[in-house]
Amino acid sequence: MSRSTGYSAREDHILCEAWLEVSQDPIVGRYQSADNFWGRIVAKYNETLSEQGEGRSLRSVQSRMHNILTEVKRLVSCVKTIENRHQSGASDEDNMRQAKILFMHDAKYKKGFKFDHVWHIMKDIEKFKDNVSTVRHMYREPNYDSSQSEKGFDSPCTESPGLSPFASLDELEDNLIANSSRRPIGVKKAKLKRKTSEESSTAVNEIREENRQLLELLQDARLDRKTIMSRQKEKDENKILFANLKDIDDPSVIEYVRAQRTKILEERRQQSTSSSPQNTFGPLFDNLGGPGTNLPNYDQFYN
Incomplete structure:
Protein backbone atom coordinates (compact mmCIF):
# COMPACT_ATOMS: atom_id res chain seq x y z
CA MET A 1 0.00 0.00 0.00
CA SER A 2 1.18 3.55 -0.68
CA ARG A 3 1.73 6.31 1.82
CA SER A 4 -0.64 9.22 2.33
CA THR A 5 1.77 11.60 4.08
CA GLY A 6 3.03 14.77 2.43
CA TYR A 7 6.11 14.90 0.24
CA SER A 8 9.41 15.98 1.74
CA ALA A 9 11.85 18.25 -0.07
CA ARG A 10 14.06 15.24 -0.79
CA GLU A 11 11.13 13.30 -2.26
CA ASP A 12 10.24 16.25 -4.52
CA HIS A 13 13.88 16.40 -5.63
CA ILE A 14 13.91 12.69 -6.49
CA LEU A 15 10.54 12.94 -8.25
CA CYS A 16 11.66 15.84 -10.44
CA GLU A 17 14.86 14.05 -11.39
CA ALA A 18 12.89 10.92 -12.30
CA TRP A 19 10.45 12.97 -14.38
CA LEU A 20 13.28 14.72 -16.22
CA GLU A 21 15.13 11.48 -16.90
CA VAL A 22 12.06 9.77 -18.37
CA SER A 23 10.68 12.76 -20.28
CA GLN A 24 14.06 13.59 -21.83
CA ASP A 25 14.96 10.01 -22.74
CA PRO A 26 16.58 10.38 -26.21
CA ILE A 27 15.73 6.80 -27.18
CA VAL A 28 12.06 6.56 -26.18
CA GLY A 29 11.20 10.25 -26.03
CA ARG A 30 7.74 11.37 -27.09
CA TYR A 31 6.81 8.02 -28.63
CA GLN A 32 6.07 6.36 -25.31
CA SER A 33 2.48 5.99 -24.15
CA ALA A 34 1.13 7.88 -21.15
CA ASP A 35 0.85 4.63 -19.16
CA ASN A 36 4.45 3.70 -19.93
CA PHE A 37 5.68 7.25 -19.25
CA TRP A 38 4.17 7.49 -15.77
CA GLY A 39 4.88 3.85 -15.00
CA ARG A 40 8.59 4.43 -15.56
CA ILE A 41 8.55 7.55 -13.39
CA VAL A 42 6.80 5.77 -10.49
CA ALA A 43 9.14 2.78 -10.78
CA LYS A 44 12.25 4.96 -10.80
CA TYR A 45 10.96 7.10 -7.92
CA ASN A 46 10.00 4.15 -5.71
CA GLU A 47 13.23 2.32 -6.54
CA THR A 48 15.25 5.29 -5.29
CA LEU A 49 13.26 5.40 -2.05
CA SER A 50 12.97 1.63 -1.61
CA GLU A 51 15.38 1.56 1.30
CA GLN A 52 13.09 3.89 3.26
CA GLY A 53 10.01 1.67 3.14
CA GLU A 54 6.72 2.14 1.30
CA GLY A 55 6.58 3.98 -2.02
CA ARG A 56 3.98 6.19 -3.67
CA SER A 57 1.04 5.25 -5.89
CA LEU A 58 0.72 6.25 -9.53
CA ARG A 59 -2.02 8.79 -8.82
CA SER A 60 -0.07 10.32 -5.95
CA VAL A 61 3.02 10.80 -8.12
CA GLN A 62 0.97 12.20 -11.03
CA SER A 63 -0.83 14.67 -8.77
CA ARG A 64 2.35 15.90 -7.09
CA MET A 65 4.21 16.30 -10.39
CA HIS A 66 1.25 18.16 -11.89
CA ASN A 67 1.32 20.64 -9.00
CA ILE A 68 5.07 21.16 -9.38
CA LEU A 69 4.87 21.69 -13.15
CA THR A 70 1.92 24.07 -12.86
CA GLU A 71 3.59 26.31 -10.29
CA VAL A 72 6.98 26.26 -12.00
CA LYS A 73 5.38 27.22 -15.33
CA ARG A 74 3.54 30.08 -13.66
CA LEU A 75 6.65 31.41 -11.96
CA VAL A 76 8.68 31.11 -15.19
CA SER A 77 6.01 33.26 -16.89
CA CYS A 78 6.13 35.80 -14.07
CA VAL A 79 9.94 35.98 -14.25
CA LYS A 80 9.74 36.65 -18.00
CA THR A 81 7.19 39.40 -17.39
CA ILE A 82 9.48 41.10 -14.86
CA GLU A 83 12.57 40.70 -17.06
CA ASN A 84 10.72 42.30 -19.98
CA ARG A 85 10.30 45.46 -17.90
CA HIS A 86 14.07 46.07 -18.21
CA GLN A 87 14.29 47.79 -14.85
CA SER A 88 17.53 49.72 -14.57
CA GLY A 89 19.95 48.26 -12.04
CA ALA A 90 17.73 45.29 -11.16
CA SER A 91 19.65 42.14 -10.28
CA ASP A 92 18.50 38.56 -10.82
CA GLU A 93 17.53 38.44 -7.14
CA ASP A 94 15.43 41.61 -7.56
CA ASN A 95 13.68 40.14 -10.60
CA MET A 96 12.94 36.90 -8.78
CA ARG A 97 11.59 38.71 -5.73
CA GLN A 98 9.27 40.82 -7.89
CA ALA A 99 8.24 37.74 -9.91
CA LYS A 100 7.17 36.00 -6.72
CA ILE A 101 5.11 39.04 -5.73
CA LEU A 102 3.47 38.96 -9.16
CA PHE A 103 2.95 35.21 -8.76
CA MET A 104 0.93 35.78 -5.59
CA HIS A 105 -1.42 38.21 -7.36
CA ASP A 106 -3.18 35.13 -8.73
CA ALA A 107 -5.88 34.13 -6.24
CA LYS A 108 -4.85 30.49 -6.55
CA TYR A 109 -1.34 31.21 -5.29
CA LYS A 110 -1.84 33.76 -2.51
CA LYS A 111 0.37 31.68 -0.22
CA GLY A 112 3.29 32.02 -2.60
CA PHE A 113 5.55 29.66 -4.55
CA LYS A 114 5.98 26.36 -2.68
CA PHE A 115 8.71 24.65 -4.69
CA ASP A 116 11.87 26.69 -4.20
CA HIS A 117 13.70 23.46 -3.36
CA VAL A 118 13.27 22.13 -6.94
CA TRP A 119 13.22 25.45 -8.83
CA HIS A 120 16.88 25.09 -9.85
CA ILE A 121 16.10 21.68 -11.38
CA MET A 122 12.94 22.59 -13.30
CA LYS A 123 13.24 26.24 -14.35
CA ASP A 124 15.43 25.73 -17.43
CA ILE A 125 13.87 22.64 -18.99
CA GLU A 126 13.06 22.82 -22.69
CA LYS A 127 9.32 22.51 -22.01
CA PHE A 128 9.17 26.07 -20.67
CA LYS A 129 11.57 27.93 -22.98
CA ASP A 130 9.15 28.71 -25.82
CA ASN A 131 5.98 29.08 -23.74
CA VAL A 132 6.38 32.77 -23.00
CA SER A 133 5.82 35.43 -25.67
CA THR A 134 7.60 38.73 -25.22
CA VAL A 135 6.66 42.27 -26.19
CA ARG A 136 9.90 43.83 -24.98
CA HIS A 137 10.64 45.53 -28.31
CA MET A 138 7.24 47.18 -28.63
CA TYR A 139 6.86 49.29 -25.54
CA ARG A 140 8.73 50.68 -22.60
CA GLU A 141 7.39 50.75 -19.05
CA PRO A 142 8.60 53.09 -16.31
CA ASN A 143 11.45 51.77 -14.18
CA TYR A 144 10.73 50.78 -10.60
CA ASP A 145 13.23 51.04 -7.81
CA SER A 146 13.21 48.61 -4.92
CA SER A 147 10.82 50.73 -2.85
CA GLN A 148 8.26 50.86 -5.65
CA SER A 149 8.55 47.28 -6.89
CA GLU A 150 5.66 45.90 -4.89
CA LYS A 151 3.36 48.67 -6.15
CA GLY A 152 4.62 48.86 -9.69
CA PHE A 153 2.44 46.21 -11.29
CA ASP A 154 -1.23 45.47 -10.91
CA SER A 155 -1.89 42.62 -13.34
CA PRO A 156 -1.46 39.01 -12.18
CA CYS A 157 -0.02 36.29 -14.36
CA THR A 158 -2.32 34.77 -16.95
CA GLU A 159 -4.96 32.56 -15.39
CA SER A 160 -4.39 29.64 -17.76
CA PRO A 161 -1.39 27.46 -16.85
CA GLY A 162 1.15 27.18 -19.62
CA LEU A 163 0.04 30.31 -21.49
CA SER A 164 2.13 33.43 -22.05
CA PRO A 165 1.83 36.24 -19.48
CA PHE A 166 0.25 38.78 -21.82
CA ALA A 167 0.20 42.41 -20.80
CA SER A 168 -3.13 44.23 -20.73
CA LEU A 169 -3.73 44.89 -24.41
CA ASP A 170 -5.87 47.98 -23.88
CA GLU A 171 -3.22 49.49 -21.62
CA LEU A 172 -0.52 48.53 -24.09
CA GLU A 173 -2.39 50.25 -26.93
CA ASP A 174 -2.74 53.38 -24.84
CA ASN A 175 0.99 53.46 -24.12
CA LEU A 176 1.87 52.92 -27.75
CA ILE A 177 -0.65 55.19 -29.49
CA ALA A 178 -1.91 57.88 -27.12
CA ASN A 179 1.38 59.64 -26.42
CA SER A 180 0.28 63.26 -26.74
CA SER A 181 2.49 66.35 -26.38
CA ARG A 182 1.75 69.81 -24.99
CA ARG A 183 3.34 71.59 -27.99
CA PRO A 184 2.48 71.22 -31.69
CA ILE A 185 4.83 68.78 -33.40
CA GLY A 186 6.44 69.06 -36.82
CA VAL A 187 5.34 67.31 -40.00
CA LYS A 188 8.10 64.70 -39.80
CA LYS A 189 7.35 63.95 -36.20
CA ALA A 190 3.64 63.70 -36.97
CA LYS A 191 4.31 61.22 -39.79
CA LEU A 192 6.65 59.23 -37.56
CA LYS A 193 4.08 59.15 -34.79
CA ARG A 194 1.35 58.00 -37.19
CA LYS A 195 3.62 55.27 -38.60
CA THR A 196 4.57 54.13 -35.11
CA SER A 197 0.90 54.03 -34.10
CA GLU A 198 -0.01 51.90 -37.12
CA GLU A 199 2.85 49.48 -36.51
CA SER A 200 1.98 49.27 -32.83
CA SER A 201 -1.68 48.59 -33.60
CA THR A 202 -0.66 45.75 -35.91
CA ALA A 203 1.60 44.30 -33.23
CA VAL A 204 -1.20 44.43 -30.65
CA ASN A 205 -3.56 42.63 -33.04
CA GLU A 206 -0.94 39.94 -33.57
CA ILE A 207 -0.65 39.46 -29.82
CA ARG A 208 -4.43 39.16 -29.52
CA GLU A 209 -4.50 36.51 -32.24
CA GLU A 210 -1.68 34.59 -30.57
CA ASN A 211 -3.56 34.71 -27.29
CA ARG A 212 -6.69 33.31 -28.95
CA GLN A 213 -4.76 30.46 -30.57
CA LEU A 214 -3.04 29.55 -27.32
CA LEU A 215 -6.36 29.46 -25.49
CA GLU A 216 -7.72 27.06 -28.11
CA LEU A 217 -4.66 24.84 -27.73
CA LEU A 218 -5.09 24.83 -23.96
CA GLN A 219 -8.74 23.83 -24.24
CA ASP A 220 -7.83 20.97 -26.58
CA ALA A 221 -5.09 19.84 -24.19
CA ARG A 222 -7.51 19.82 -21.27
CA LEU A 223 -9.99 17.70 -23.24
CA ASP A 224 -7.23 15.26 -24.24
CA ARG A 225 -6.04 14.95 -20.64
CA LYS A 226 -9.59 14.37 -19.41
CA THR A 227 -10.09 11.65 -22.03
CA ILE A 228 -6.82 9.93 -21.10
CA MET A 229 -7.69 9.95 -17.40
CA SER A 230 -11.19 8.62 -18.11
CA ARG A 231 -9.84 5.77 -20.21
CA GLN A 232 -7.22 4.89 -17.60
CA LYS A 233 -9.90 4.81 -14.90
CA GLU A 234 -12.05 2.52 -17.02
CA LYS A 235 -9.09 0.18 -17.65
CA ASP A 236 -8.31 0.00 -13.93
CA GLU A 237 -11.94 -0.72 -13.11
CA ASN A 238 -12.19 -3.43 -15.78
CA LYS A 239 -9.19 -5.21 -14.24
CA ILE A 240 -11.16 -5.42 -11.01
CA LEU A 241 -14.41 -6.44 -12.71
Missing part, protein backbone atom coordinates in the same frame (compact mmCIF):
# COMPACT_ATOMS: atom_id res chain seq x y z
CA PHE A 242 -12.85 -9.30 -14.65
CA ALA A 243 -10.31 -10.49 -12.09
CA ASN A 244 -10.47 -14.23 -11.42
CA LEU A 245 -11.02 -14.64 -7.70
CA LYS A 246 -9.90 -18.28 -7.88
CA ASP A 247 -6.36 -17.00 -8.35
CA ILE A 248 -6.50 -15.04 -5.07
CA ASP A 249 -5.73 -16.85 -1.82
CA ASP A 250 -6.24 -14.04 0.68
CA PRO A 251 -9.93 -13.90 1.79
CA SER A 252 -9.62 -10.23 2.72
CA VAL A 253 -8.45 -9.39 -0.80
CA ILE A 254 -11.36 -11.34 -2.28
CA GLU A 255 -13.83 -9.40 -0.15
CA TYR A 256 -12.18 -6.14 -1.17
CA VAL A 257 -12.43 -7.00 -4.88
CA ARG A 258 -16.11 -7.93 -4.51
CA ALA A 259 -16.84 -4.67 -2.72
CA GLN A 260 -15.05 -2.70 -5.41
CA ARG A 261 -17.01 -4.50 -8.13
CA THR A 262 -20.27 -3.57 -6.49
CA LYS A 263 -19.16 0.05 -6.16
CA ILE A 264 -17.94 0.27 -9.78
CA LEU A 265 -21.11 -1.24 -11.23
CA GLU A 266 -23.31 1.05 -9.13
CA GLU A 267 -21.36 4.12 -10.28
CA ARG A 268 -21.66 3.04 -13.91
CA ARG A 269 -25.39 2.49 -13.58
CA GLN A 270 -25.82 5.95 -12.07
CA GLN A 271 -23.71 7.56 -14.80
CA SER A 272 -25.67 5.76 -17.48
CA THR A 273 -28.98 6.86 -15.98
CA SER A 274 -28.00 10.51 -15.49
CA SER A 275 -26.17 11.06 -18.79
CA SER A 276 -28.47 9.40 -21.32
CA PRO A 277 -31.66 7.37 -21.59
CA GLN A 278 -29.57 4.82 -23.47
CA ASN A 279 -27.41 2.36 -21.58
CA THR A 280 -23.88 3.63 -22.19
CA PHE A 281 -22.19 0.37 -21.28
CA GLY A 282 -24.65 -1.97 -23.02
CA PRO A 283 -26.05 -5.22 -21.70
CA LEU A 284 -22.62 -6.37 -20.54
CA PHE A 285 -22.66 -4.02 -17.54
CA ASP A 286 -26.42 -3.93 -17.06
CA ASN A 287 -26.43 -7.19 -15.13
CA LEU A 288 -22.82 -8.29 -15.12
CA GLY A 289 -22.38 -11.80 -13.79
CA GLY A 290 -26.05 -12.21 -12.90
CA PRO A 291 -29.22 -13.81 -14.25
CA GLY A 292 -30.22 -12.75 -17.73
CA THR A 293 -26.68 -12.76 -19.17
CA ASN A 294 -24.36 -15.36 -20.61
CA LEU A 295 -22.07 -14.96 -17.60
CA PRO A 296 -22.50 -17.01 -14.41
CA ASN A 297 -23.29 -15.40 -11.07
CA TYR A 298 -20.30 -14.25 -9.06
CA ASP A 299 -21.12 -16.64 -6.24
CA GLN A 300 -21.43 -19.63 -8.60
CA PHE A 301 -18.28 -18.79 -10.55
CA TYR A 302 -15.84 -17.79 -7.86
CA ASN A 303 -16.98 -19.62 -4.73
Whole structure:
Protein backbone atom coordinates (compact mmCIF):
# COMPACT_ATOMS: atom_id res chain seq x y z
CA MET A 1 0.00 0.00 0.00
CA SER A 2 1.18 3.55 -0.68
CA ARG A 3 1.73 6.31 1.82
CA SER A 4 -0.64 9.22 2.33
CA THR A 5 1.77 11.60 4.08
CA GLY A 6 3.03 14.77 2.43
CA TYR A 7 6.11 14.90 0.24
CA SER A 8 9.41 15.98 1.74
CA ALA A 9 11.85 18.25 -0.07
CA ARG A 10 14.06 15.24 -0.79
CA GLU A 11 11.13 13.30 -2.26
CA ASP A 12 10.24 16.25 -4.52
CA HIS A 13 13.88 16.40 -5.63
CA ILE A 14 13.91 12.69 -6.49
CA LEU A 15 10.54 12.94 -8.25
CA CYS A 16 11.66 15.84 -10.44
CA GLU A 17 14.86 14.05 -11.39
CA ALA A 18 12.89 10.92 -12.30
CA TRP A 19 10.45 12.97 -14.38
CA LEU A 20 13.28 14.72 -16.22
CA GLU A 21 15.13 11.48 -16.90
CA VAL A 22 12.06 9.77 -18.37
CA SER A 23 10.68 12.76 -20.28
CA GLN A 24 14.06 13.59 -21.83
CA ASP A 25 14.96 10.01 -22.74
CA PRO A 26 16.58 10.38 -26.21
CA ILE A 27 15.73 6.80 -27.18
CA VAL A 28 12.06 6.56 -26.18
CA GLY A 29 11.20 10.25 -26.03
CA ARG A 30 7.74 11.37 -27.09
CA TYR A 31 6.81 8.02 -28.63
CA GLN A 32 6.07 6.36 -25.31
CA SER A 33 2.48 5.99 -24.15
CA ALA A 34 1.13 7.88 -21.15
CA ASP A 35 0.85 4.63 -19.16
CA ASN A 36 4.45 3.70 -19.93
CA PHE A 37 5.68 7.25 -19.25
CA TRP A 38 4.17 7.49 -15.77
CA GLY A 39 4.88 3.85 -15.00
CA ARG A 40 8.59 4.43 -15.56
CA ILE A 41 8.55 7.55 -13.39
CA VAL A 42 6.80 5.77 -10.49
CA ALA A 43 9.14 2.78 -10.78
CA LYS A 44 12.25 4.96 -10.80
CA TYR A 45 10.96 7.10 -7.92
CA ASN A 46 10.00 4.15 -5.71
CA GLU A 47 13.23 2.32 -6.54
CA THR A 48 15.25 5.29 -5.29
CA LEU A 49 13.26 5.40 -2.05
CA SER A 50 12.97 1.63 -1.61
CA GLU A 51 15.38 1.56 1.30
CA GLN A 52 13.09 3.89 3.26
CA GLY A 53 10.01 1.67 3.14
CA GLU A 54 6.72 2.14 1.30
CA GLY A 55 6.58 3.98 -2.02
CA ARG A 56 3.98 6.19 -3.67
CA SER A 57 1.04 5.25 -5.89
CA LEU A 58 0.72 6.25 -9.53
CA ARG A 59 -2.02 8.79 -8.82
CA SER A 60 -0.07 10.32 -5.95
CA VAL A 61 3.02 10.80 -8.12
CA GLN A 62 0.97 12.20 -11.03
CA SER A 63 -0.83 14.67 -8.77
CA ARG A 64 2.35 15.90 -7.09
CA MET A 65 4.21 16.30 -10.39
CA HIS A 66 1.25 18.16 -11.89
CA ASN A 67 1.32 20.64 -9.00
CA ILE A 68 5.07 21.16 -9.38
CA LEU A 69 4.87 21.69 -13.15
CA THR A 70 1.92 24.07 -12.86
CA GLU A 71 3.59 26.31 -10.29
CA VAL A 72 6.98 26.26 -12.00
CA LYS A 73 5.38 27.22 -15.33
CA ARG A 74 3.54 30.08 -13.66
CA LEU A 75 6.65 31.41 -11.96
CA VAL A 76 8.68 31.11 -15.19
CA SER A 77 6.01 33.26 -16.89
CA CYS A 78 6.13 35.80 -14.07
CA VAL A 79 9.94 35.98 -14.25
CA LYS A 80 9.74 36.65 -18.00
CA THR A 81 7.19 39.40 -17.39
CA ILE A 82 9.48 41.10 -14.86
CA GLU A 83 12.57 40.70 -17.06
CA ASN A 84 10.72 42.30 -19.98
CA ARG A 85 10.30 45.46 -17.90
CA HIS A 86 14.07 46.07 -18.21
CA GLN A 87 14.29 47.79 -14.85
CA SER A 88 17.53 49.72 -14.57
CA GLY A 89 19.95 48.26 -12.04
CA ALA A 90 17.73 45.29 -11.16
CA SER A 91 19.65 42.14 -10.28
CA ASP A 92 18.50 38.56 -10.82
CA GLU A 93 17.53 38.44 -7.14
CA ASP A 94 15.43 41.61 -7.56
CA ASN A 95 13.68 40.14 -10.60
CA MET A 96 12.94 36.90 -8.78
CA ARG A 97 11.59 38.71 -5.73
CA GLN A 98 9.27 40.82 -7.89
CA ALA A 99 8.24 37.74 -9.91
CA LYS A 100 7.17 36.00 -6.72
CA ILE A 101 5.11 39.04 -5.73
CA LEU A 102 3.47 38.96 -9.16
CA PHE A 103 2.95 35.21 -8.76
CA MET A 104 0.93 35.78 -5.59
CA HIS A 105 -1.42 38.21 -7.36
CA ASP A 106 -3.18 35.13 -8.73
CA ALA A 107 -5.88 34.13 -6.24
CA LYS A 108 -4.85 30.49 -6.55
CA TYR A 109 -1.34 31.21 -5.29
CA LYS A 110 -1.84 33.76 -2.51
CA LYS A 111 0.37 31.68 -0.22
CA GLY A 112 3.29 32.02 -2.60
CA PHE A 113 5.55 29.66 -4.55
CA LYS A 114 5.98 26.36 -2.68
CA PHE A 115 8.71 24.65 -4.69
CA ASP A 116 11.87 26.69 -4.20
CA HIS A 117 13.70 23.46 -3.36
CA VAL A 118 13.27 22.13 -6.94
CA TRP A 119 13.22 25.45 -8.83
CA HIS A 120 16.88 25.09 -9.85
CA ILE A 121 16.10 21.68 -11.38
CA MET A 122 12.94 22.59 -13.30
CA LYS A 123 13.24 26.24 -14.35
CA ASP A 124 15.43 25.73 -17.43
CA ILE A 125 13.87 22.64 -18.99
CA GLU A 126 13.06 22.82 -22.69
CA LYS A 127 9.32 22.51 -22.01
CA PHE A 128 9.17 26.07 -20.67
CA LYS A 129 11.57 27.93 -22.98
CA ASP A 130 9.15 28.71 -25.82
CA ASN A 131 5.98 29.08 -23.74
CA VAL A 132 6.38 32.77 -23.00
CA SER A 133 5.82 35.43 -25.67
CA THR A 134 7.60 38.73 -25.22
CA VAL A 135 6.66 42.27 -26.19
CA ARG A 136 9.90 43.83 -24.98
CA HIS A 137 10.64 45.53 -28.31
CA MET A 138 7.24 47.18 -28.63
CA TYR A 139 6.86 49.29 -25.54
CA ARG A 140 8.73 50.68 -22.60
CA GLU A 141 7.39 50.75 -19.05
CA PRO A 142 8.60 53.09 -16.31
CA ASN A 143 11.45 51.77 -14.18
CA TYR A 144 10.73 50.78 -10.60
CA ASP A 145 13.23 51.04 -7.81
CA SER A 146 13.21 48.61 -4.92
CA SER A 147 10.82 50.73 -2.85
CA GLN A 148 8.26 50.86 -5.65
CA SER A 149 8.55 47.28 -6.89
CA GLU A 150 5.66 45.90 -4.89
CA LYS A 151 3.36 48.67 -6.15
CA GLY A 152 4.62 48.86 -9.69
CA PHE A 153 2.44 46.21 -11.29
CA ASP A 154 -1.23 45.47 -10.91
CA SER A 155 -1.89 42.62 -13.34
CA PRO A 156 -1.46 39.01 -12.18
CA CYS A 157 -0.02 36.29 -14.36
CA THR A 158 -2.32 34.77 -16.95
CA GLU A 159 -4.96 32.56 -15.39
CA SER A 160 -4.39 29.64 -17.76
CA PRO A 161 -1.39 27.46 -16.85
CA GLY A 162 1.15 27.18 -19.62
CA LEU A 163 0.04 30.31 -21.49
CA SER A 164 2.13 33.43 -22.05
CA PRO A 165 1.83 36.24 -19.48
CA PHE A 166 0.25 38.78 -21.82
CA ALA A 167 0.20 42.41 -20.80
CA SER A 168 -3.13 44.23 -20.73
CA LEU A 169 -3.73 44.89 -24.41
CA ASP A 170 -5.87 47.98 -23.88
CA GLU A 171 -3.22 49.49 -21.62
CA LEU A 172 -0.52 48.53 -24.09
CA GLU A 173 -2.39 50.25 -26.93
CA ASP A 174 -2.74 53.38 -24.84
CA ASN A 175 0.99 53.46 -24.12
CA LEU A 176 1.87 52.92 -27.75
CA ILE A 177 -0.65 55.19 -29.49
CA ALA A 178 -1.91 57.88 -27.12
CA ASN A 179 1.38 59.64 -26.42
CA SER A 180 0.28 63.26 -26.74
CA SER A 181 2.49 66.35 -26.38
CA ARG A 182 1.75 69.81 -24.99
CA ARG A 183 3.34 71.59 -27.99
CA PRO A 184 2.48 71.22 -31.69
CA ILE A 185 4.83 68.78 -33.40
CA GLY A 186 6.44 69.06 -36.82
CA VAL A 187 5.34 67.31 -40.00
CA LYS A 188 8.10 64.70 -39.80
CA LYS A 189 7.35 63.95 -36.20
CA ALA A 190 3.64 63.70 -36.97
CA LYS A 191 4.31 61.22 -39.79
CA LEU A 192 6.65 59.23 -37.56
CA LYS A 193 4.08 59.15 -34.79
CA ARG A 194 1.35 58.00 -37.19
CA LYS A 195 3.62 55.27 -38.60
CA THR A 196 4.57 54.13 -35.11
CA SER A 197 0.90 54.03 -34.10
CA GLU A 198 -0.01 51.90 -37.12
CA GLU A 199 2.85 49.48 -36.51
CA SER A 200 1.98 49.27 -32.83
CA SER A 201 -1.68 48.59 -33.60
CA THR A 202 -0.66 45.75 -35.91
CA ALA A 203 1.60 44.30 -33.23
CA VAL A 204 -1.20 44.43 -30.65
CA ASN A 205 -3.56 42.63 -33.04
CA GLU A 206 -0.94 39.94 -33.57
CA ILE A 207 -0.65 39.46 -29.82
CA ARG A 208 -4.43 39.16 -29.52
CA GLU A 209 -4.50 36.51 -32.24
CA GLU A 210 -1.68 34.59 -30.57
CA ASN A 211 -3.56 34.71 -27.29
CA ARG A 212 -6.69 33.31 -28.95
CA GLN A 213 -4.76 30.46 -30.57
CA LEU A 214 -3.04 29.55 -27.32
CA LEU A 215 -6.36 29.46 -25.49
CA GLU A 216 -7.72 27.06 -28.11
CA LEU A 217 -4.66 24.84 -27.73
CA LEU A 218 -5.09 24.83 -23.96
CA GLN A 219 -8.74 23.83 -24.24
CA ASP A 220 -7.83 20.97 -26.58
CA ALA A 221 -5.09 19.84 -24.19
CA ARG A 222 -7.51 19.82 -21.27
CA LEU A 223 -9.99 17.70 -23.24
CA ASP A 224 -7.23 15.26 -24.24
CA ARG A 225 -6.04 14.95 -20.64
CA LYS A 226 -9.59 14.37 -19.41
CA THR A 227 -10.09 11.65 -22.03
CA ILE A 228 -6.82 9.93 -21.10
CA MET A 229 -7.69 9.95 -17.40
CA SER A 230 -11.19 8.62 -18.11
CA ARG A 231 -9.84 5.77 -20.21
CA GLN A 232 -7.22 4.89 -17.60
CA LYS A 233 -9.90 4.81 -14.90
CA GLU A 234 -12.05 2.52 -17.02
CA LYS A 235 -9.09 0.18 -17.65
CA ASP A 236 -8.31 0.00 -13.93
CA GLU A 237 -11.94 -0.72 -13.11
CA ASN A 238 -12.19 -3.43 -15.78
CA LYS A 239 -9.19 -5.21 -14.24
CA ILE A 240 -11.16 -5.42 -11.01
CA LEU A 241 -14.41 -6.44 -12.71
CA PHE A 242 -12.85 -9.30 -14.65
CA ALA A 243 -10.31 -10.49 -12.09
CA ASN A 244 -10.47 -14.23 -11.42
CA LEU A 245 -11.02 -14.64 -7.70
CA LYS A 246 -9.90 -18.28 -7.88
CA ASP A 247 -6.36 -17.00 -8.35
CA ILE A 248 -6.50 -15.04 -5.07
CA ASP A 249 -5.73 -16.85 -1.82
CA ASP A 250 -6.24 -14.04 0.68
CA PRO A 251 -9.93 -13.90 1.79
CA SER A 252 -9.62 -10.23 2.72
CA VAL A 253 -8.45 -9.39 -0.80
CA ILE A 254 -11.36 -11.34 -2.28
CA GLU A 255 -13.83 -9.40 -0.15
CA TYR A 256 -12.18 -6.14 -1.17
CA VAL A 257 -12.43 -7.00 -4.88
CA ARG A 258 -16.11 -7.93 -4.51
CA ALA A 259 -16.84 -4.67 -2.72
CA GLN A 260 -15.05 -2.70 -5.41
CA ARG A 261 -17.01 -4.50 -8.13
CA THR A 262 -20.27 -3.57 -6.49
CA LYS A 263 -19.16 0.05 -6.16
CA ILE A 264 -17.94 0.27 -9.78
CA LEU A 265 -21.11 -1.24 -11.23
CA GLU A 266 -23.31 1.05 -9.13
CA GLU A 267 -21.36 4.12 -10.28
CA ARG A 268 -21.66 3.04 -13.91
CA ARG A 269 -25.39 2.49 -13.58
CA GLN A 270 -25.82 5.95 -12.07
CA GLN A 271 -23.71 7.56 -14.80
CA SER A 272 -25.67 5.76 -17.48
CA THR A 273 -28.98 6.86 -15.98
CA SER A 274 -28.00 10.51 -15.49
CA SER A 275 -26.17 11.06 -18.79
CA SER A 276 -28.47 9.40 -21.32
CA PRO A 277 -31.66 7.37 -21.59
CA GLN A 278 -29.57 4.82 -23.47
CA ASN A 279 -27.41 2.36 -21.58
CA THR A 280 -23.88 3.63 -22.19
CA PHE A 281 -22.19 0.37 -21.28
CA GLY A 282 -24.65 -1.97 -23.02
CA PRO A 283 -26.05 -5.22 -21.70
CA LEU A 284 -22.62 -6.37 -20.54
CA PHE A 285 -22.66 -4.02 -17.54
CA ASP A 286 -26.42 -3.93 -17.06
CA ASN A 287 -26.43 -7.19 -15.13
CA LEU A 288 -22.82 -8.29 -15.12
CA GLY A 289 -22.38 -11.80 -13.79
CA GLY A 290 -26.05 -12.21 -12.90
CA PRO A 291 -29.22 -13.81 -14.25
CA GLY A 292 -30.22 -12.75 -17.73
CA THR A 293 -26.68 -12.76 -19.17
CA ASN A 294 -24.36 -15.36 -20.61
CA LEU A 295 -22.07 -14.96 -17.60
CA PRO A 296 -22.50 -17.01 -14.41
CA ASN A 297 -23.29 -15.40 -11.07
CA TYR A 298 -20.30 -14.25 -9.06
CA ASP A 299 -21.12 -16.64 -6.24
CA GLN A 300 -21.43 -19.63 -8.60
CA PHE A 301 -18.28 -18.79 -10.55
CA TYR A 302 -15.84 -17.79 -7.86
CA ASN A 303 -16.98 -19.62 -4.73
